Every structure is written in structure tokens, then in C-alpha cells.
Amino acid sequence: VDDGIQVNSGNFDGLPNTEAINKITIHLEFKGLGTKIVTYRLRDWLISRQRYWGAPIPIIYCEKCGTVPAPESQLPVILPEAVEFKPHGMSPLAEVDSFINTICPKCSGTARREIDTMDTFVDSSWYFLRYLSPKDDHHPFVTKKVNTWLPVDQYIGGVEHAILHLLYSRFITKVLCDLGLVNFKEPFRHLFTQGMIIKEGAKMSKSRGNVVSPDILIDKHGADTQRLYILFIGPPQKDAEWNDRGVLGASRFLSRLWQKITDYEDVYARIQRVDIVMNKLSPAAKTLYRQMNQTVKKVTEDMETSWHFNTAIASVMELLNHVDAFHVVIPTNVVEELDFHVFRYTMETILLLMAPFTPHICEELWEIMGHKPSIFQQPWPAYDKDAILEEVIEIVVQINSKVKSRLSVPVDVSEEELKRRVLSDERIAGFLQGKQVMNTIIVPGKLVNIVIK
Numbered sequence: 001v002d003d004g005i006q007v008n009s010g011n012f013d014g015l016p017n018t019e020a021i022n023k024i025t026i027h028l029e030f031k032g033l034g035t036k037i038v039t040y041r042l043r044d045w046l047i048s049r050q051r052y053w054g055a056p057i058p059i060i061y062c063e064k065c066g067t068v069p070a071p072e073s074q075l076p077v078i079l080p081e082a083v084e085f086k087p088h089g090m091s092p093l094a095e096v097d098s099f100i101n102t103i104c105p106k107c108s109g110t111a112r113r114e115i116d117t118m119d120t121f122v123d124s125s126w127y128f129l130r131y132l133s134p135k136d137d138h139h140p141f142v143t144k145k146v147n148t149w150l151p152v153d154q155y156i157g158g159v160e161h162a163i164l165h166l167l168y169s170r171f172i173t174k175v176l177c178d179l180g181l182v183n184f185k186e187p188f189r190h191l192f193t194q195g196m197i198i199k200e201g202a203k204m205s206k207s208r209g210n211v212v213s214p215d216i217l218i219d220k221h222g223a224d225t226q227r228l229y230i231l232f233i234g235p236p237q238k239d240a241e242w243n244d245r246g247v248l249g250a251s252r253f254l255s256r257l258w259q260k261i262t263d264y265e266d267v268y269a270r271i272q273r274v275d276i277v278m279n280k281l282s283p284a285a286k287t288l289y290r291q292m293n294q295t296v297k298k299v300t301e302d303m304e305t306s307w308h309f310n311t312a313i314a315s316v317m318e319l320l321n322h323v324d325a326f327h328v329v330i331p332t333n334v335v336e337e338l339d340f341h342v343f344r345y346t347m348e349t350i351l352l353l354m355a356p357f358t359p360h361i362c363e364e365l366w367e368i369m370g371h372k373p374s375i376f377q378q379p380w381p382a383y384d385k386d387a388i389l390e391e392v393i394e395i396v397v398q399i400n401s402k403v404k405s406r407l408s409v410p411v412d413v414s415e416e417e418l419k420r421r422v423l424s425d426e427r428i429a430g431f432l433q434g435k436q437v438m439n440t441i442i443v444p445g446k447l448v449n450i451v452i453k
């Protein structure tokens with residue numbers, strides 16, 4: 001039955017049914033005849049399968065005693081290994097006499113085992129409990145460990161699991177909780193469902209022949225490039241279109257990073273490490289230091305709160321552009337040493353930020369920069385809150401050498417950006433209306449003088 005308009009429904013006649021559902025519910029609640037509740041679409045779950053791969057159902061059939069559960073001392077029932085898998089229209093276990101024929105636990109007479117096995121969804125409903133004590137021969141899981149480590153903080157899986165596996169897991173967990181075997185009602189705190197990589201408009205599949213083999217790309221560009229490209233391709237919760245050229249972009253970025261750090265391979269060891277104090281830095285170093293701290297903040301937030309790995313990587317790429325714009329000199333005096341230290345510190349931070357994405361190259365470069373042990377034993381970089389704030393200065397805006405306005409702008413604003421801000425200032429725009437701008441004179445850090453006719 002499709003959606004439609006209510007008929008024969010008294011006061012609710014003529015309403016769309018979707019609207020009427022709410023109104024009727026409220027009406028019934030008001031009259032004290034019922035309440036609104038959520039019900040799950042958990043259908044009856046037939047768990048037996050005519051398959052070999054699955055946990056045997058521990059039931060024994062005796063002619064005298066009927067259906068008898070295998071006693072606990074005989075659990076788990078183990079699958080036989082000598083099995084013929086040729087199809088006969090029956091479970092492979094149906095032909096294994098040594099498995100089927102057994103003794104009735106009640107009367108010790110001859111009996112037969114159940115030959116169906118359990119749906120593998122039964123196992124996947126609680127495997128996360130078993131992961132904490134996989135070698136324990138006596139218990140399916142250890143309550144104390146399970147209560148310490150679970151529920152799972154972050155679960156990752158395809159959206160196809162939303163209706164079966166995830167619902168079964170919750171259902172089983174709730175039962176175990178009611179039995180006092182675990183102390184939580186929900187098995188997973190957060191779920192993340194990842195998108196798919198699409199090629200030529202379609203899901204990659206062998207039959208379509210549009211599969212990109214990671215092995216070939218890894219041979220050609222290395223595993224880091226491959227990882228970087230996949231993480232950069234788009235938000236991980238969305239589907240993304242594969243593009244061979246994108247792989248080259250990732251490769252180029254890593255080459256630039258490699259070059260930038262190895263260019264000064266011999267310098268790092270002889271430059272002193274000092275605490276960075278903002279007001280002792282040259283203007284260019286101050287700007288780079290601020291951009292670095294802003295990047296740490298951005299990447300940290302992208303990683304922790306939204307899993308936007310693509311924008312996190314984009315921020316690091318932007319920071320490397322800023323490093324390119326920063327004129328690195330091999331130091332010959334104290335001021336230059338401090339500048340170099342800021343450059344070094346920035347490159348180290350880039351490595352720390354990139355290490356989760358491109359672990360191999362970052363580990364190698366970390367060592368080249370003179371560090372031991374592994375970069376993976378380093379803490380995630382923190383950012384300097386004060387350094388993030390843009391230093392602001394006041395610029396005087398003149399028209400024909402007369403002061404008309406004042407603007408607050410970042411201390412390192414580019415001339416182009418400064419011009420843009422001046423021209424979009426409401427007061428200034430008013431003065432310029434209908435006039436012709438002959439010249440714009442900029443005194444950096446002080447004033448802008450617009451000459452008009």
C-alpha cells in the first residue's frame with residue numbers, strides 16, 4: 001500500500017497519511033490510549049545454514065529422547081576437516097558420518113548431530129568481545145576485559161551493514177547486558193560509513209575491467225603516494241572518482257617535500273634549537289610560524305572532529321607553499337639562525353602532521369633531519385594559541401592625501417589584498433563613486449593614498 005489520503009477516519013479524513021500518523025498518535029496519547037514508541041525492523045532471524053563454514057549448531061537428535069542439546073562439557077562442537085565439497089544439493093556435513101553419528105548425552109544410545117551450521121552473522125554479532133581474549137580456551141570472552149575496553153569507540157564499515165550486522169550486534173549485546181555478562185547496552189559508540197572509489201562512472205569490478213591494481217601503482221610510485229592520493233581524493237564518507245593524473249599530483253607533492261628537507265641535510269645538525277619567541281623573529285619567520293600553528297590547528301580539527309583527511313592534507317600542501325615563499329638561507333649570523341630554526345621547526349611539524357598519511361617518507365625524512373627514534377613515538381604536535389592570532393595593524397587611508405578612513409589589516413597583508421580591502425571599505429567606496437582613480441600609493445604598514453580626479 002502506498003502513501004495516500006485518509007478516508008473513513010473521522011476527524012482525520014483528507015489528511016496525507018504521513019501527517020495523520022503523527023496527529024492520530026498525539027490524539028491517542030492525549031486520550032491516554034497509547035504512547036509513541038520506536039520499534040526496530042528486526043525480522044525473525046533464521047540462523048541455520050546448509051553450509052560447511054559456520055559454527056556447528058550444538059544439537060543432537062535421539063530417537064528415544066528427541067532433541068537434546070550437546071552438554072556444556074562437549075562444547076564447542078568442532079567442524080570435521082575431512083570433508084567433500086562437491087555439490088550434492090545438501091550441506092557438505094551431511095556426508096561426514098564420523099561427524100553425524102554420535103552418542104545421546106541423555107540415554108547413551110546412538111544419535112545424530114545437527115548438520116546445519118549457524119549463519120556467520122551469529123559470529124559477527126559478538127566477535128569484538130572475543131578480540132580481547134582470542135587465546136582463552138575456556139570462555140567465549142572475558143567480562144572484565146570487555147567491560148574495560150568496550151564499547152567500541154569508533155566503528156568503520158560499509159553502509160550495507162546498517163540493517164543486518166549492526167542490528168544483530170546491538171541485539172546480542174543487549175541480551176548479554178541483561179544477562180549481566182557485559183555492562184553496556186550498545187556495542188559501538190560511533191559508526192563511520194566510508195564511500196566507494198568509482199572509475200569511469202562505475203563501481204570498480206573485475207567483470208567491468210575497471211579495477212585499478214594497487215600493486216602496479218605501488219611499484220611505480222610507492223605506497224605513500226598511493227595512500228596520499230586515496231586520502232586526498234575527497235571526504236572519506238563520499239564516493240569519489242578515481243583519476244590517474246591525481247596520483248601524479250600526490251607524487252609531485254611528496255617529491256617537493258623530500259627536496260625541501262634534503263636540500264639542507266648538512267645544515268640541521270649545526271643549528272641550535274631554541275624556544276621560539278614571537279617578537280624575536282624576523283617578519284617573514286613570524287608569518288611562517290603563525291601559518292604553521294594555524295595549520296596544526298586546522299589539521300587537528302579535521303582529523304579529530306570531522307575525519308576530513310582531504311582538507312587536512314590540503315592545509316599541509318598550502319603550508320609547504322608558504323615554506324616555498326619563505327626565503328631559507330644557510331645561516332651566517334644569529335638572526336639567520338633563528339629564521340632557519342623556524343624553517344626547520346615548520347618542516348618537522350609538516351612531517352609529524354603527514355606521518356599518519358604517508359608513514360614511510362616521513363619516517364625517513366625525520367631521520368634525515370637528525371631525529372631518532374621513530375617519528376611514530378612522537379606526540380601529535382600542539383599549537384601555540386597566541387601565535388595563531390593574526391597580528392593586526394592600523395592602516396591610514398587617504399584620498400588625495402587627506403585622511404578619509406582607517407582600516408585594521410593583518411600585519412603581513414599583501415599589497416593586492418590591502419588594495420582590495422581599501423576599495424571595498426564602505427566609506428572609501430562612497431568617496432570614489434563617479435571618480436576616476438589615477439594612482440594608488442602604498443606605504444607598507446602605514447598608509448594607502450588614492451589619487452582621484
Ligand SMILES: [Zn+2]
Pocket residue numbers: 062063064065066104105106107108109111
Ligand atoms: Zn537419548
